[in-house]
Amino acid sequence: MFADSTLAPPQPTLAEARATLERVWGHPDFRGLQAAVVAEVLAGRDVLAVLPTGGGKSVCYQVPALLRPGLGLVISPLIALMTDQVEALKQQGVRAARLDSGVSLEDRSAIWRAARAGDLDLLYVSPEGLASGAMLDRLAELPLSLIAIDEAHCVSQWGHDFRPDYRTLGRLAEVFPGTPRIAVTATADARTREDIVRSLRLEGAEVLVDSFARPNLQLSAVRKESGSRAKTDAAVIALVRERRGKSGVVYCGSRDGCERVAQALQEAGTNAIAYHAGMDARERDRRLERFLAEDGAVMVATIAFGMGVDKADVRFVIHADPPGSLETYWQEIGRAGRDGETAEGITLYGPSDIAWSLRRLEGRPMAEEVKAAQVRKVRQLFAMLDGAVCRPQAVRRYFGEAEAQPCGVCDICQDPPAMFDATVHAQKALAAVQRLGERFGRGRVIDHLLGKTRDVQPWETALSTWGIGAEAPLHTWRDVLDHLMFEGLLVEDPNEGKPLVRLGDPSAVRAVYRGERTVEVRLTPARVSAPRARTGRNAALETLDADVRARFEALRAWRRERAVEQRVPPYVIFQDRTLLEIAMAEPGTLDALGHIPGVGQTKLDRYGKAVLAALSTAA
Template identity: 50%
Template sequence: MENAALELLRTTFGHPGFRGEQAEIVACVAGGNDALVLMPTGGGKSLCYQLPALLRDGCGIVVSPLIALMQDQVEALRQLGVRAACLNSSLDAGAAAEVERDLLAGDLDLLYVAPERLLTGRFLHLLERAHASHGIALFAIDEAHCVSHWGHDFRPEYRQLTILHERWPDVPRIALTATADAPTRREIAERLALEDARRFVSSFDRPNIRYRVVQKDGKGSRALLDFIAGHKGESGIVYAFSRKRVEKVAEQLQLAGIDALPYHAGMPNEQRAANQRRFLQADGVVMVATIAFGMGIDKPDVRFVAHVDLPKSIEGYYQETGRAGRDGEPAEAWLSYGLGDVVNLRQLINQGEAGEERKQLEVRKLDALLGYCESTDCRRQALLGWFGEAHEGHCGNCDNCIDPPESWDGTEAARKALSCVYRSGQRFGAGHLIDILRGVATDKVQRFGHGQLSTWGIGADLDVRQWSGVFRQLVAAGLLEADVDRHNALRLTALATPVLRGERTLRFRKDAPRSTRRRERAGAAPMIELAPEAALRFDALREWRATTAREQNVPAYVIFHDATLRAIAAADPGDLDDLAGIAGIGGTKLERYGEAVLQQLFDVA
């Protein structure tokens, strides 16, 4: 079985060998056993069920939550010569009936289906007939974290998927996710009746992604534009908190000459689908979106993911940043946040309809993300630590490691800030408090008589940016909280008392002006540096790929990944045998595109 799997990996998928635990997972499931797989985005999860499905008799049934994900994966498999199909609401009755006939006839290797459709009586009966005639190879439950009520992508239908084991106990199941902390892993196993399944937990580390966090400085889109300037002509995703913000940021990027598109749930379905299709099929498009966009997006050459607002949790942040660099080449995750983000998210949690236990969990997750943002230590170490994975730090590929931040004794500044909050009645936001501390006689200060407070002007030694950092870090540390019933006024928590009494000291991260921070090209290692002649070949191959993709109405990356085209351009193969030796070129693609690729190389020569 091992030799057969490796041969299939090489001839069909064009990969010279397995990565990490892929070989063990394939052997486990192909041998008829259940598996629970946690593997980072871009780690090769799909192969863990695609190969066993091809090795076993019958059709593999893949439960997938998003239509776009199904369609992309089906098209990519068909390009490899794999008999794949999907059943979802995008198919008309005739097309759906044809897929069902192919399943019953044994003419499918893999069938992707949404959980809602799978759970219908009609589809379950169809599976019974298929199993009786040609067999079911396996059940793959992708994005398995959707089963967790405490997770960020909860789908209630996932909790009913135990019916697969109940009806077909002889069919192996594999549940896969890229995002799950320890409690979520336990819930996946419990809810899907996979307690006895073999667990494979790969490293969550994505060494090719560079992590960078910056503080909002009141200059609007300037920081984002400066960041994207370092990724000119590259595909990327920008996440924003609200639909209105998405529209505004997309417009700002367009005015700056960036090929940007908006995406959010409030847009007409046709426009949203068209924007997603263009992002997937074209090179260099930047998608500005809410978190409604991205789960299951398979585009491998996303070179950056930027957050212009603070996400809700580390899990959400990790999954969203994981959409960058799926091809293993250098990518960057950039996050900009400020005190307003913290206040807004805590207000959203407090005003939500969830129970108290759920709210407390969401606050803890938000606090963990704040700790990540404010940390002066290795970002990768803090990020992986949330998922229970130890990392020695000093990764060399995050802002804190590349340009270590300074810290300062903020105890006295904290006492001034906390005292000002208390003496002004715990009724005002950070902006007004900073005016009091700096002795700025605004109309509001004069109206409330705050020029007479003992804290008036005692903080003139710090500027507005520095005081903003103090208040932001006091909120992040839990010494201050926003009162949602008083327009987000800041108030003291019990943790503030030891500081005010002089019983606790504090050190704060020093926020260096953005212009003084060293700018670095993303990535742990550079992409293959191409000689001038090879660069011409690479450009020609990308143009050919774009034309071919348009003709077939498929994303460009399902033809060939950038990494494969770069390797071809560097090797400059002279015949089909030489071309076949390049990673990413399986037998079907060699037969389908080999001559065309060689012709492109010949034309450039």
């Protein structure tokens, strides 16, 4: 087992880290809190870093691993994530490998030989693999430069993606006491951060939390029409058609939904790919490779898809069914626009979705305190979706950014919804549900409020709530009941597919009855409008000079051929942003090409002459 030595060489400096970043990744400097995180690891100290999706979390441990002596160990939850990062590192000249169930015995032996010989910079493993004593014993024989725990929110039962295997990672503090550990995540509220620190035994670690702002994302949400799956599918198809040729992700809540929506999109002429856990693992891998490699591909997947998949040019994420928390929402929306260019996040939501999310929680084995926290997370998400507060502002404040300001570009900021005080309406609706004995569905409750129940019986007309809502139209009552469900004042009992409405949290219901709690509801549900005017380089393609566009397309064609030859996603060779920079700069020499952001030394040596040749063919 290796620990700190009194004869250890001087710690690498931040200046050396910046030089490595530019040499390997082609970027002149760190962004946001990256430098602060890297400085902690270089000094041999533990750190918890919460950086936004697309904020460059991996660089925070990859750069120090190249500078500190020994092997960098990275613990990652998904094979797809490990594969993606390892392939990208190899393209940059970094000696990286992964150990997972998809690696053959022969390759595993070769990887361990390289690690023992000091010929490996970074080794990626899964928490399940690390749980085996054999792997820990082998790692204990090696000098480790650092231990990185990616997607660290998975360790917390208070988070949105708890994985029990992550709970065992705290013992690494004992097994490798002299090795700095860095835990990174994009989504962790204050309670989750506290649990990460305690569970991973990072009590002395610096906790660095960057802003959750994603100014390039344009967010919107639209309420579904109750009980109409066909209309929801049609809305998704229309949204994707409006973004024809753009790469995107459509999230569905079920496997059947994935297959259905993917087929409908294919029939509408979209290169749509279904992806869910019910498929054979090899088939999923094949489909993921297609999504990563093909321009304009749209992945239609269950909500578990995509953690850490770094496809830079995803231009939109559509939730046909919303997730179960603001953490998951922000992480999944964050699949779009990882290149920093303008992207969209559109969520379709309705009362049946919140009922489905709550039913899922009911079926999970967890402590009552944890379940109560998860229920609050569900309601906080739907309160944001159905609310009138700037969406990014609401999410950022949820994560603790009390001073977050309106974004100015989401649907709420662009077209603020008209609200009305529906407290009296809420009192009437709650009373109607109570008087009816919590024995009917939404439609029947609304008919009762309007005094329009068919074949009404005398016992019902004798109730004090019969017809007390006749002054409001049908659509208003639908909106009111929807909102009461989002707030937890009403809940739906599944009742074998025929949901019954009953009263929700008793204390909250009493507060509404007494007028101590105000209920505000939108006059008209927000609607997703036609595509807004785009900004940024991707949008600018439409207005570029013809010769610049020709160079860009020539470079993309060249990149596509290289990606097919190497069987890697195109973006690990060069991202669109870098190709566009090259097309606009039109460098005539290798030296000039090397000064473009995103062109590191290894890629310059490997691809430089071919890039210049591709440019010359477009001239």
